[in-house]
Amino acid sequence: MNPPSRRDLLRAGAVTSAAVLCPSPAAASPPPPADCAPPLGPVRVLPDDPRYADLVRRGNRRFVGRPDEVRVVGSTDQVVSAVQDAVRTGRRVAVRGGGHCFEGFVDDPAVRMVIDLSGLTEVYHDPRGHGFAVEAGATLGEAYRRLFFGWGVTLPGGSCPGVGVGGHVAGGGYGRLSRVHGLVVDHLYAVEVVVVDRGGTARAVVATREPTDPHRDLWWAHTGGGGGNFGVVTRYWFRSLPTPPARLLDFTVTWPWAGMDERGFHRLAGNFGRWCARHSGPDSRARHLYAELILSRPQAGGHTLSGQVPHGSRHLFDELLVALGDGLDVTPTVSAQTLPWLAATLGGENDDGKGWRLKVKSAFHRAALSDRQLHAAYRHLTRTDTDLPAGSVSLNTYGGAINAVPPAATAATHRSASMVLFYLAGWADPAADSRHLAWIREFYRDMYADTGGIPPDGAYVNYPDVDLRTASRPWSELYYGPNYPRLQQVKARWDPRDVFHHDLSVRPPGR
Ligand SMILES: Cc1cc2nc3c(=O)[nH]c(=O)nc-3n(C[C@H](O)[C@H](O)[C@H](O)COP(=O)(O)OP(=O)(O)OC[C@H]3O[C@@H](n4cnc5c(N)ncnc54)[C@H](O)[C@@H]3O)c2cc1C
CATH class of the missing domain: 3.40.462.20 (Vanillyl-alcohol Oxidase; Chain A, domain 3)
Known part of the structure; x- marks a missing residue:
């Protein structure tokens, strides 16, 4: 086997067709179109299930997860339920987007439930005016193809089509078009996140960059704060997306x-x-x-x-x-x-x-x-x-x-x-x-x-x-320079129980 070069790693990845799924009918989400198919899931995959090995495997073979359960979800409501179940039963939870993390954050042996976003892959233009919605389980390749063929635009994101939008965007996202059009997060208008409050209740919140939005700090934290820190992102919205060269x-x-x-x-x-x-x-x-x-x-x-x-x-x-x-x-x-x-x-x-x-x-x-x-x-x-x-x-x-x-x-x-x-x-x-x-x-x-x-x-x-x-x-x-204390404030507000954490996650203030 030839060793993978950086070029191999970055250019690689099969691109599969995105299943056409409805936008979630959760309160925080836009209403689904009338002719929508029902969402995939939820599917509970336990260790003896033939699907388990595929769901805990990732590109980097140094890490293989051993959760009690993988929950494959296809709507925001299903993510809320999965997170709620994890909190209620005291199980540590992690979310898997495209599975391209270079460290074992999702595969940590202490993680008991993995939420897999394979059913949240829709890319569409939001009739509410938030711009282009990209669900967090889509891969970059899926997003690139849908945005380009649908509207002639793209995200200036990474060069490996198999990378997941879920983790990539939250961490900033740079790629071949970034020197012309900036990072992916420079185009982020809004984000929908399933968060857990101090009382342990899970809910979906939409946070926008509007100066008057009381949730704006949660949007800001997702413009480079990194994945697995504040909640489960279910979708990102982008405005003013660039047109790539023909x-x-x-x-x-x-x-x-x-x-x-x-x-x-x-x-x-x-x-x-x-x-x-x-x-x-x-x-x-x-x-x-x-x-x-x-x-x-x-x-x-x-x-x-x-x-x-x-x-x-x-x-x-x-x-x-x-x-x-x-x-x-x-x-x-x-x-x-x-x-x-x-x-x-x-x-x-x-x-x-x-x-x-x-x-x-x-x-x-x-x-x-x-x-x-x-x-x-x-x-x-x-x-x-x-x-x-x-x-x-x-x-x-x-x-x-x-x-x-x-x-x-x-x-x-x-x-x-x-x-x-x-x-x-x-x-x-x-x-x-x-x-x-x-x-x-x-x-x-x-x-x-x-x-x-x-x-x-x-x-x-x-x-x-x-x-x-x-x-x-x-x-x-x-990683964060002078922005870190502000990220810690967001952590304190939106994940006060530190439900979402890993080896390099934003710590609550004072820790
Ligand atoms: C082959 C390869 C090429 C790459 N090329 C580039 C590149 O060109 N440019 C670049 O900027 N980066 C690049 N990356 C890095 C990539 O952006 C990060 O690894 C990114 O975090 C992967 O996201 P994921 O969803 O695929 O990974 P995952 O392993 O699923 O997740 C990574 C982290 O984000 C969290 N996360 C995932 N989804 C969500 C969600 N919906 N809500 C909250 N947290 C979530 C996970 O819990 C985990 O902590 C590359 C990585 C690989 C392996």
């Missing part, structure tokens, strides 16, 4: 490891970082270009740049290639093809890392990597004392329209980065866990040795890393 140039450039010495490695990665730093302003004309440079271990064969520009903007790609080649003696292979937007977005591959054990870490960067960091990256990628099958760090373009938003306007606070780095270790053998985890931990620690082993510009909550619990700065600062 066609785009999808490119892949590979610099072979053969002939790539440390000096060449420094040039390539350093040139990319400098290009990003020059072009991360909100008005940069290069904001139309998205790219990720995957620096891999030698057994991968080379370092790969992949990305896209709108059709007609090839010059941006050509300029990037010239910038990356500055002072570099290694000749890359270049392939580029023009594709319709949706075909390029959904991709042709079908592998979201299933079968691999994964550990990831992240870091925002305002500036290019320093020489010391480049040296550390080269050293760890070329280490010969490890048999890690897949190890890489991916440098992704960031900024552009993302950086036009003030850091406190949304819970997603990182609004001045030029890159987000994604560190990945992937392997198959459970017996190798500790040594491969050690590799990525040492790599990350050395990259940020000057700042106590942690990235000074913060980390991305949608790439959660439980190792940060023992970091030299509180993990909450890295």
Whole structure:
């Protein structure tokens, strides 16, 4: 089995047709259309049920849940009932959207009931005027296809079609269109959440960004506060969604490891970082270009740049290639093809890392990597004392329209980065866990040795890393910066019993 690269992981995922389900008739939801089919569920799946193994499995094989029950739901009412049951019987509950979490939050052995949103996948235009409604069990691929074919618009979200809207949006959501159109949450108008009050009663609440909305703080917490913190999101509403380019140039450039010495490695990665730093302003004309440079271990064969520009903007790609080649003696292979937007977005591959054990870490960067960091990256990628099958760090373009938003306007606070780095270790053998985890931990620690082993510009909550619990700065600062106390206030108000928690969840004030 070939190890999954970052590109494999991001581009992968089969896209299945969304079942056409009614909007929930819950009090907080819009009324269902008259000709609607009844919703799926609720279905109680117990451990001896043939469906159980599929429902507790996820892309990252390091984690497999063992809940007493998985409740498959298809309406807001059903979510309210499931949450109420869990609270009444004193069982810890967690919600599964697309199942793409990189940590074991949903699979924690203490979780006794998992609410699975597989029946909440509808995407429609809300007649009440809230905009486009996307139910939280839909995958990004389902949302992209429905929004595009239905209305010619899209979410500027992540590049893996199998990722769930449920967790992705709550954590901010960035993707190939974010440098032009911002994060997904920059378009979030409203959210419906099933919450539990101090008395233990579950109910659905709609919170909007309207300044006069008394629930506005709950909306704000879902603009980057992260999943599994405040309640179960049943749907998101978006207004002013962008139109994607009709066609785009999808490119892949590979610099072979053969002939790539440390000096060449420094040039390539350093040139990319400098290009990003020059072009991360909100008005940069290069904001139309998205790219990720995957620096891999030698057994991968080379370092790969992949990305896209709108059709007609090839010059941006050509300029990037010239910038990356500055002072570099290694000749890359270049392939580029023009594709319709949706075909390029959904991709042709079908592998979201299933079968691999994964550990990831992240870091925002305002500036290019320093020489010391480049040296550390080269050293760890070329280490010969490890048999890690897949190890890489991916440098992704960031900024552009993302950086036009003030850091406190949304819970997603990182609004001045030029890159987000994604560190990945992937392997198959459970017996190798500790040594491969050690590799990525040492790599990350050395990259940020000057700042106590942690990235000074913060980390991305949608790439959660439980190792940060023992970091030299509180993990909450890295993920949320100065927005964390405000998130704690929201927690106190909307989840006073801390029903929804996991290893990196927002803590009630004072904890
Ligand atoms: C292959 C791959 C590619 C990725 N690419 C990108 C990318 O390009 N850009 C990017 O920004 N991120 C990306 N991510 C990260 C992704 O956005 C997060 O992992 C996200 O949290 C996944 O959401 P999910 O619903 O699929 O996961 P789940 O595992 O179902 O949930 C993740 C967390 O959110 C909670 N949650 C899920 N649904 C809800 C809900 N309805 N209400 C409340 N809490 C909920 C869960 O309880 C859990 O704590 C990628 C991840 C993977 C595995």
